[in-house]
Structure formats: structure tokens, C-alpha cells
Amino acid sequence: MTVLKKSFYLKDTLDVARELLGCVLCRRINDEILRGVIVETEAYTQDDPACHAYKGITERSKVMFEDGGISYVYFIYGMHYCFNTVTEKKNQGCAVLIRALEPLDKSLKTNGPSRLCKAFSITKELNGVDITTNKSDIWIEKGFKPDNITSAKRIGIKEGADYMRRFYIEGNKWVSKK
DNA sequence: GATAAGATGTTA
């Protein structure tokens, strides 16, 4: 399988969010590799009030201002991690939240942004790592191109709630909500 | 230094 190159991420965030559907998230744990097909994403751009980078560079959001092609992992609600891919060029402050996977190899619970992090052991340790090489402990490979992508309102936010920036594969049973 | 709220998931 082909690892998605840096150039894949240096594009419009909404396009990356759509194109990530059908791609395969890979996570190395010791010598084992877990895989899951991305079936649900959300796009966050710097000009979006719901985006962590909306108010500029902070200790948490700083990795979003790096060049695309790295991970952004944050901790929320005192117990949950969420995994994002940074997009666009340096200083753009954009990212795509991975909300759900369809697990391969194993029967894992990966329908939801925090459940997939738990299932794949994604923690703060993976914040800011290069995801464009399979020498890292996490990366994304090219998958198939879904022909039935739907857009909808994002979940769990207040500001910018009306933006249609959630994308998922219509009918896939691993998508987080109905 | 203190405090309020949060891109959630589980349990009741």
C-alpha cells in the first residue's frame, strides 16, 4: 500500500477531509500494525470559531500551524483523546478530525473520535509526529475511493455548528452517529 | 493561582 505523501495534506482542508475517506489509518504498536479504514471526518480551518487554532497559536494549537502531514492529538473532557491530521501549508492552522474507522485485522471499537484513539492507543505521545512515512508509529495509506460521500453538520460543537464540514461514507455502519 | 468549559463516551 502507498503511504499518503506530504503533498496530499498541503491542500484545501475540506478536500483533504473528503479524500481521507476510504484511506487506511495505520498504527504500529511494538511489532504489530493495526489498520482501519477512515469512514468519517470533520474539517477545521483557522477562520472557523470551532477550530482550536481560531484564536491563534497557543501551547495546544501550535502543531496546527506547522506544515501539513503531521498529527495533532489533543485531550478533552478529562478522559478522551482525539486524533487529527494537520493540513495545508505552514501557519494556516487547519486540521481534519478523524471521527470513525472501520477496523481491519481485528474487531475493535472505532466508531467515534475518542473510541478509535483508545482502540489504537493514540495518546499525547503521538502529537506532532510525521504521518507521511511508515517509519513513524502512525501514518495513513491510500485506500479506495468511496462513491457515496455525504456531508453534514459537525458534532459536539457550539460555534460554527451550521457549517457542513462533517464527511462520512453513506451507509457505513461504523459512522459514529445515525 | 484560580476557574470555567470542552471537536466525548458510558451508564442509568
Next chain:
DNA sequence: AACATCTTATCA
């Protein structure tokens, strides 16, 4: 519908 439970951002 409540709760678990802690980081980040904001304000003093």
C-alpha cells in the same frame, strides 16, 4: 440525563 475527571485558555 447524569457523570467521569483534567487540560487549556482566560482572567486576576
